[in-house]
Amino acid sequence: MDLVPHIVNGLSLGLLFALIALGFMLIVGVMEVINLAHGSLFALGAYVAMVIINPAFADFGGIYAAYVGLPLPMRYVLAIVVAPALVAVVGMGLEVCMRRTYGKDPLYGLLLTFGAALVLEETIRLIWGPTEQVLTVPQGISGAFLFGGLIYSKYRFFAAAFALLAILLVWLFLERTPYGAVIKAGAHDSEMVRALGINLTRLRLLVFALGTALAALAGIIMTPIWGLRPHVGVDAVVPAFLIIVLGGVGSFWGAVIAGVLVGLAVGLTGSFASQWSLLSMYLLLIAVVTFRARGLFGKKSVLEL
């Protein structure tokens, strides 16, 4: 029965992976842009949240003191709302830059976002330094608890539950809103979007904002587990696109299922050879892409549920 903690661990990791991949998936699905800056935006979100939770500024007087005096859970919730919004603004800036590459070889989008990833990571290094930092979480969700004679981390459960909630909210957005319907219908087909009377420029901006906000959110949730350093973005972007390729470009449930599968694979290999647990992820990807180019659920249309 010692597999149980590894399965639980893998499942929770899988949900988190799915959360990381969601924003990436939206952008790929709608715009056919591989956003390699996804990981850096993930990191940026976590750093911004860290500042909101524990502002390390010099004492600016009363307002600052009053803010720091607020209970930690309140500042944490504020960070979860505000940091993704701020990162979304950065994402929208990136989208504006991207406009020059639309209609060209998709390679240019890939290259541009790679450059953006580097620039963001270096900016983080410049502002917050290269050393590892800590994103403080409220006491209620930190620590551990015992269940069935085994120790589980409370935060992991919170994180997994949060990821599940975020996944459901995105699903509701896709299912229940007019924009969601367009995204689902395959908004990469710009003629069709215009025919539906939707402003394509605004749609792309919205999708980028949403996608990068989700990246930031994933960063805030994930980095208390992974640790917060400028380079953490690479740890996020690689699983993100692995999951998208695995699940099939443009498939919502494909991404979620692939995320959980990858999480389980990493979790279970962790039980046999913890050193090599991440390797299983890459090998899984190579295997799937070799035998099924479109991934598990990828079909011809770009976004199929």
Added chain:
Amino acid sequence: MTPTTDGGRLITGPMLILFAALVTLPFWVQSVGLYQYLGVEVAIWMIYALGFNLLLGYGGLPSFGHGAFLGVGAYAFGLAQFHVLENLWVGLLAAILVGIVAGGIVGLFLAHRRGIYFALLTVAFGQVFWFVSLKWFSVTGGEDGLLGIPRPSADFGLVEFDLSSNLSLYYFTLAVLMIVVVALWRLVHSPFGKVVRAIKQNETRASFLGYNVRLYKWAVFTLSATTAALAGGLFAMAQQSAFPDVMNLVSSGTIVMMVLIGGGFVSFWGPVIGVTVFFVARDVIGSITETWLLWFGLMFMLSVLFKPEGVAGLWQDSSGESPA
């Protein structure tokens, strides 16, 4: 083919200019505020970049995992010194052979892919190599790397050159670079090079003209990986060590950036220009601010947005010359 007949020549004007600049480099490099060892690095990275551009510029195959082959070559050189024989040729041969094997195997998985899927698979393979080199402690030394790799002397039978000084090592590396430049210039103007460029432009048409597209893509991938491994072997010798970090995603992306900024899409010389720009940026901007990589990244973004043809493209625009 093109009105200029340079493609048929063994040695061309620009080659002579490059070689002249590099041969005299040790005499002027310190007077412009730089240092000897820089020349070694530049020459090695030029070999790497020229080989990489065979894939990116000529084959249209964007690899974001090419650092893996540089790294594999470096480890092969080091391990051959430790476990086979402390000899320069054995080390370089080991790097080349391992490059052929690693590139050939990875190439099997990639040869029928193109564009984004190709790029993503190269990331995955690059990460596998990086991860293995990081974790396979008993062979690679893990994060600490392989240390104390010797620099054996270059034994040509009749004469033997000691490579322990950076100056002699530089001239040795430069000689290898010259061979690589001449060979690749030949290659890109040969039938093989022309077919590879044709496949980049239109894979379907090429296959209906009777070209086995997969085989050509596999061959060009393997060749490019082998060149990277050769550069890796030289790099291990220069640094007298081998580390996993040349294999990570950022390092692999750096070579893409260099080649693109230089103008690899439109010119044979793009990679050479790109490597020069990169190292000058690193050492000149780097001496002013530690955030030089930030500025280099911004430069790269601007290049992608406004001038994907890079420096070579700018130069061609101003001189009105057709792409080489």
Added chain:
Amino acid sequence: MALFEAQHLHKRFGDQVVLEEINLSFEAGQLSGIMGPNGAGKTTCFNLLTGLYKPDRGQITFGTENITGLPPHTIAQKGIARSFQIINLFDEYSVLENVVIALPRVRDHGFTCHRALTNDSETADRAANVLAQVGLAGREHENAADLSYGDRRALEIALAIAAEPRLLFLDEPTSGVGTEGTARLTELIESLKERYTIVIIEHDMRFLFEVADRISVIHWGQVIAEGTPDELRTNKWVQASNLGKLV
């Protein structure tokens, strides 16, 4: 015996049957036509014959060889060349480079790395000869991308004949060229007819009836009629379908 024969070809995509029991044969020295309305399965049929898709059932023979299911490059090496409805050129290359790449003598040395492709007069002569045939002589050094649409159509055919084929497939050669362009192509194809065995897919009936020796009509995924242009004009199936009105 026919030069090229397809027997009992079936092809389906998913649950949709596109072609059913297709039998075609093309005689050496003739110009055969395949016609049918849009969506009748003409292009799918062409793609089966040239190796882009594998048939689900059936057999294709070329000369005495069974070429069913072989990849396109192998079929091309055996002497079958094709052009494309949507122009498919090497756009970064000059007109001359496009044709040179298509020559079998270049293809057979495709893995040669040590000598340049430039210094070879035989190659240049052959390329010039092909360009003269399609009316692009003297345009060698223009970029393929810069040519007019009609000239690109001509270059599209030039690539196919540069391959020195025993059998030449042309996929809607008049697509998008207009009346004047069609006249130029009619002339070109009349001249090629003397040198090559040709199969043309076309939905321009007038054009096809003018140049073809024999025509097969594909409709609803089947060959519904086959014969000389004169025979087809009186065929009841052709009359019954919309095609009759055009002829």
